[in-house]
Amino acid sequence: MSREDLVDIECVDVLIVGGGPVGLITAYQLARNLPNPTHRMKIIEKYAKSSQDQYGRAITLFPRSSEMLDQLGLAESLAQQCFACRQTVNYDRYGEEVPGRGWSFMEDMKDTKWDFALVLRQKYQEEIFRQSLAREGVELESPWELKGIEILDGVGPNGYKIIGGLEQTETGEKRVVKSKYLIGADGGRSFVRRAMNIPFDGSSSEDKWVRVDGIIETDLPKPRTYCAIESPTHGNVLWAALDHGATRIGYAFTAERQKAYKEFDEEAAVREAIASVKPFSLKFTQVDWWTIYVVGQRIARQFFVKDCVFLAGDACHTHSSGAAQGMNTGMHDAVNLGWKLSLVLEGKAHPDLLRTYEAERLPNVQRLINYDKDISRLMTMQLPENWQGDPNADPNEVLGRVMAEAATFSSGLGIFYESDAYLNLPQASHLSSIQPGQRAPDVSLQKPATFEATRLQTETPNLACFYIVLFAGDTTLTKPHLAAFTSAVSKIAWLRDASYPTDWLSIFDGPGGPSAYETLGGMPFGRVFYDANHSAHTRYGVSAKKGAVLVLRPDGWVGTVVQMGSDGAEALSQYFKRILVIGGQAKF
Structure with a gap:
């Protein structure tokens, strides 16, 4: 297709190719985080909606995926229609129950409100996601197919360096879309991946x-x-x-x-x-x-190329359905990428943040591929390729052990990102049992005055915003540390500036009093909650005598841990200076 054939030219910040769950979730995050999303993003699907509205395909969301969708405000609609599966059973060839095999790990998915497999066919999930996206002012455009990609040289950091040639598959109408970023969420036969010559190993x-x-x-x-x-x-x-x-x-x-x-x-x-x-x-x-x-099983060698093209979901990894991880892994890709790209496009984060997408997601996808190779062979009654045990072992028994070993990975609750010197930064990790790069557990809290029950994840929705959570401990013991911390933070004016993508929460250990002011002896930072039965501090391994400050990333993983005190305020400042643009718009 020559560019001369393309007559209709449109400029957007992001072009998303693929209208499945991964593309829709990515688009939804951008739509609700960016002002005027209809002018800043476009999502296309090459198949007509009628031909895509079929049954089958992916069916299962595990707890961590449900948590992430809940923080995006989407899980409740899924729960209205889903089959909530909490029970499993395994039968041998004679029809006798054999405990501890097959999917039995699903009965032990705890430490979450979403302690079940949310089973809802992709047809219904996509409908919910499309409707939610439309409410944000963005419609999935189909049937439109990406037919060509050109990356321009010499375009400035904030310029439209990608030229995409589109074609309406029913009418033959052609368009040009210029964009700053391109996301290929277009499945295992991804045109974007092939056009960018990314090996699919x-x-x-x-x-x-x-x-x-x-x-x-x-x-x-x-x-x-x-x-x-x-x-x-x-x-x-x-x-x-x-x-x-x-x-x-x-x-x-x-x-x-x-x-x-x-x-x-x-x-x-x-x-x-x-x-x-x-x-x-x-x-x-x-x-x-x-x-x-x-x-x-296949995995793309790169998930991010040319500083402007991303792959997500099946476009960068395919595997069997043996462990029911395909859509879950794609959801993790979408959520990881969505908030990062939102902050960079808004000029609130440095473009280097985008490099952490591949750095974090690729190792976890490789872990899945390794599990899937073994699981898929065992499900066809073959021992794993590198099996060094009894050559006459029962594959069903071995499968049970492998599934149990992979349990926290499969549920998603044990998925972690490696510590680094940037986004998952160890600083005062000894103050909490939850380390940078690990999932921030959901815990029960009480609101002040009404003592209404709530949960941490409810109070920390994914709005492309970091949450600075003060586990204040027993304030009769921690007041000096709190006072030093608040005094030091007050001297770093931008840390409390509402224009930055940060929000503050204070969690006091113990039952609430008549007012947070009297509990603390002054006004606390941010919204106040009480840890009435000490369960939140216990789950995070934070001492009631010392307290700790945890930064929760927008996607619900821990970014860093610092101490309460003047040193903690400076550590907090240095952490955010690595990521956020302080004092002006990013030059990207």
Whole structure:
């Protein structure tokens, strides 16, 4: 396509390619954080909405994903429609329950309000995300396809250095979009990744899996669960209770089973599903969707190139559905990128912040790939490639151990980002058991005066804002440290300036009094909450005698920990100077 053929030219800060969950969540964050979002961003999808509104695809959100969506104000709408799965069961080939195998780790996902698997098919999730995005004034534009990318040399730091050629796939209309940043959230066959010549390392196996969704009748004792059936012919079979009363059956379609079919169609998929769950009976009264696909793992060598092009979701990593991590991992990509890009576009953060996207996400994706390689082989009754144990070991038993080992990673509650000298900065880490780069646990709190119950994550929504949380401890013991800290902070005027993306919270240990002023002997910093039963300080490992100050990143991970006192104020100042633009707009 030549540029001369493109007649309609539009300039935006960000062009997002791909209208699935990852693209929509990224767009939503930008839309609600940037003024005049319709003039600053554009999101396109090459398939018409009607052809994309199908069942199937991803279904499960684990607790950390739900927490992140809750902090974006989206999880409640998902919960209204979802199947909340808290129960699992594992059956051996004879139909006998075997505890501790399969998905049993899901029954131990604690330390969160979202202590269940939120099961809602992608069709319904995308609808919720599109509606939420539209309420922010941005519509998904489809069917529009990105047909060409050109990166201009010699364009200034704040210029439109990307030229994208778009085509309306139904009418053939052409446009040019100039943008500062481009996000490829366009799936495993990503045009953006291929156009930027980013290697996609990995391989596909000879294994094939089938998934069938629909309404069923069965004699399986616990059908409304996340269930595994150890089939001798179809591998470790997935049985997942879905939203709207539906069920998903997933099984390995082995080379031996494939020999029986010249053509594999819906009727064949159902027939094999019935065979896969024996000794239990299965009848589909309605088939919503089915698919067959090749199992493999691939990861892009780079997630951020040319200082302006990002990859997210399946565009930069693909894997099996064995651990049900695909959409969850994409959500983590989207949330990690969204707040960083928002702050840079607003001139509130240095552009170097964008480099932490790849630095943080790529190692976690590699961890997933490593787990997925083992899990996907075990689900097809093969021992892991580098297995050094008993060569006659039962793959189902080994699978149970691997799934248990990966439990906190799978739930997302144990996902962490490595400490560094920038965003996840160790300073006074001895004052808290929660370290920089770790998830900030949700804890129960009380509001002043009314003593109304609330939660930390409720009070720290993801608005591209850092939260400075003073765990003040027992104020009868910590008042001198608090006084020194507040005095020192007051001398660093910009730390309290509302124009910066920071917000302050003070948490007092113990039951609340008639006023926060009297509890402290002066006005506290920011909004006040009480830790009535000491559970918040205990969960964060903060001494009631010393207290501590924690910085929570916008996405709910801990950025740094400093002490209360004059030294803590200076440490806080130095941390933010690394990230934020102090005293003016960023020159990017």
